[in-house]
Amino acid sequence: MAGIRIGINRRNIFRRLAIFFMILGPGIITGSVDNDAGGITTYSVAGALYGYGLIWTLIPSFIVLVVIQEMNARMGIVTGKGLADLIRENAGIKITVLIFLGLLFSGIGNTTTEFAGVAGSMEVFGVSKYISVPVVAVLVWVLVVKGTYKIAERIFLVFSVSLLTYVVSAIMGKPDWESIGSAIIRPKMEISTRSMAMVIGLVGTTIAPWMQFYMQSSVIEKGLKMKNYKYTLADIIVGCVITVVVAFFIMVACASTLHPNGIEINEAKDAALALKPLAGNLASQVFAFGLFIASIFSATILPLATAFFVCEAFGFEAGLDKKWDEAREFYILYTGILIISAIIILLPNAPLISISLWSQVINGVLLPVVLICMMILINKNKIMGTHVNGRATNIIGWTAVVVLVCLSAALLILPLFSI
C-alpha cells in the first residue's frame, strides 16, 4: 500500500519535518508523563536493589508500549472517539463502571504519589512539605483551569526535555558500561517473590492504564489523520524511547552508586539523598530536580485526564472550555482528586508506601481489562473498517495481554505467600 518514493528532494524533507513538528506531541507527552514520581521511585529502587540486573526488562516494556500506543493512536484517528466512549458503547455498562471506578481510585493513588514526589524532592532542597505541596497543588489547579492549554502544552514539552537531567546524574555516578552491556545481553532473573514483584512493578509503572485513554484523546484533540500516520508512529516511538531512556539512566544512576554500597531505599527522595555522599551534592540536586519536574508534570495531567475520562464514559459534560455550571461533575472530580491527594500527603504519618503499593495493584488489575477491551475493539470491522489489527500486532498484543494477566495475577497472589 505505502509505496516507497525514491529520491526525496530537499524541499520535501523540510516539508516532512514541518509536518512532524506539527503533529509532534501526543506520543512524547504521554511518554514523559510515564516517568512520573511513581516510575522514578520504582526505577531507583530497582537500581539500588538489583544493580544492572533488571535493566533488560526495559526492552520488552518498550515493545509492548509502542504496540499499545500505536493501537490507541490508530483507534483515535479512525473513529474520532475516545477510548472511554468506545468502551461504554461496546462493552456494556457493568464493565464500564468497573473500569472507571478503578481508574478513579488509581488516579487518586497516583496523584498522591506525585505529591509525594513534590514533597520529597523539595525536602532535598530544604523546603517543608507543608509549604511545597499546597503551593504546587494551587499552581497546578490555576494553570489548568485558568491558563490556556497551548501554554500548558509548551511547558510540558520543556518539561520532557528537563527529564534528561537524569542522564547527567547517571554519568556523574561513573557507571560501568561494560557490565551494563552484558547485563542487557544476558538477562538474568533471580526467582524470588521480591524480584518478581520488582519486575511487575517496573512493567506496571511503564505501562499505566490511564495512559491508553490519554493517548487516544490527545490524538483526537490534535485532529491527526490517517495520511500522516507515519509521523504519528514516529512521535509514538520517540515518546517511548524517551520513557525507556530516562528509565534506563535512573536505574544506572542508582545501580552504579547505591547498589555497590548496599544502600537500600524506599522512596525516590532517598535515592537523591543517598547520592549526595557518593556522587556529590550536584548529582543529588539534579536528581531531586528531575523528580520535582516529573511530579508536577504528572500531577497536572493525571487528575485532569482521570476526571475527563470518567465524565466521557458516563456522559457528563467535560472540558476546560465549559463553565463550572455546565460541567459541574467534571470540575468537582478534577478538583476533588487534587485536594484529596494533597491532603493525604499532608497527613502526619501518611501510609505512603502502602498507598503507592495499592495504586500499583489497581493499575495491575485494570491494565489487562483495558487491554482486552482494546484488543476486541480494534479487531471489530464495524468500528475500525479496513484499519483493524494486522496479524503481527495481534500476536504481540495478545501475548502482552497474557503476560500482563500472569504478572498481575502474580502481583496479587505473591503477597499472600510472602506473609
Next chain:
Amino acid sequence: MTSLTTFYLSGILGKEAFGSDGDAIGRIRDLLVSAVPSGQNDPNQQIITGVKLKIGKEAKFYSFNAFRVSKARELINVTCTDLIELSKEEVDNGLLLDENILDKQIVDLNGRKLVRVNDVRLATLPTGTFAVAVDIGIEGLLRRIGISEPMKKLLSLFRINIPAKFILWDDVQAIDFSNFNIKLSKSYAKLQTLHPSDLADILEDLGKKSSTSVFSALDEEKAADVLEELETDAQIHIVESLPVGKVADVFEKMPADEVADILDELEDDKAELLLKEMEAESSQEVRELLEYDDDLVGSIMTTDYLSFSAAKTVDEVLRELRIKKPESAELYNMFVTEKDNRLIGTFNLRDLVVAEPDIKISSIMKSEPVSLLDDQKTTAIAEIVSKYNLLAVPVIDQNEQLQGMVVVDDVVEDLISERRTRKRK
C-alpha cells in the same frame, strides 16, 4: 384494567415473554421504535412497533401489537398473544432502543447538545407501548448496575436525593444508525431545526463516522452554514470524507473567502479536483482569493460586496437591493466605483435610508474612503477597524481598483484568539 404502566428499557431487556397459555416463548433482546418522524405531536412516532425476540438460538423481529407489558408488584410481565414476523423493510424503518439508543450519544434538541443515554423510559397505554423519554441522569446509571434502590435508601438517610434527568422523546435525535439502510435525511430531520452554530458544535463532538452521516443528511443551505461554523480539523474531515460532487455543491452556497480558507488546508490535488467540480463562476472567485498568502488581507477578504455607480439615485439603489436581497454582511458598507472599478466612495444603509429618493449617490457618499490594500499584512486590519469603527473595510489593489472587502465578523475571531488561545475541550 389499569390504564398506564411505566417501565424502563433496562427492566425489560433479557426478560422472558410468555404466551397466553403461560409458557415461555423467548427472551426479549431489543425493542423497535418508529424512526421516521411523521409529523409534529404525532403519538405514532414514538410507538413501539417491534420486538427482537430470541427463540432458541435464533433472534427475529416480531410485531409488538400482539405483546402486552404489565406490572404486578414491581415485577414486569410480558405476554404475547401472537407471533407476527416483521418484514425487513419494517425493521429498517425503525430504531432499535438497545442497539441505537442505550449507552449511545444522542442529540438533546432542547439543550442543543450531545448526551449519553443511561436508560429509556417506556409506558404502556391501552393504545400501545410508547417510548416516553430517555434517562441521562445518575439514577439511571445506578439502576443499570442494579444498585439504584439501595443507594437511594442509603442517601435518603443523609437527605440527599439522586437527581433524575430525563429528555422527552420528542426532543431526542438518535445519531447512531450504523446498521440501517433507512434514508438518513429523513431520520435526521429533527436536526434541521437547530442553529448552524449548535449543529457545528455537536458535529465536532461526534465520532468521525457519525459526523459524516449527520452532515450529509443536511440540505445544501444548512450544510453550507454548518461547514462555515466548523473548526478547521472538522471541516477537513467532512470535506475529505464526502463525495467531491456533494462538497462542490455545498461550496457553491458558501462565501468564496470561506471556501478558499478550507481549500488552503487541503492537499493541492484535492483542492484542484473540487474547484473543477464547482461551477466556473464560483470557482473563479475562489481561485483569485487562493492566490494570496495566508497573512495578507486578500486571503480573508470576501468578494461578495455591493458596488454602484455614483450617478445612480438613492431610489434606484434601494430598488436594486430589494431585488438582490443581499446577505446582511454585504450591507455593512457599500461602495461607489467608476467605470474601471476604481473605488471613489462608500456609503452605508443609514445614509441610504435617511436620504430623499431622488438624490444622487455621489452626494451622499463619503469620498476618499478608508481602505486596505490586498497585499497588506492582516495585522493592519485591527487598527483600521477599531480606529474608524467600521463593520466592513473595502480592499483595493495597487491601481486603486476594488477587489473585495474585509468584514468584521471574519476577523473578530482572530482578534480575540490573538489575545487568548483557549483549548476547545
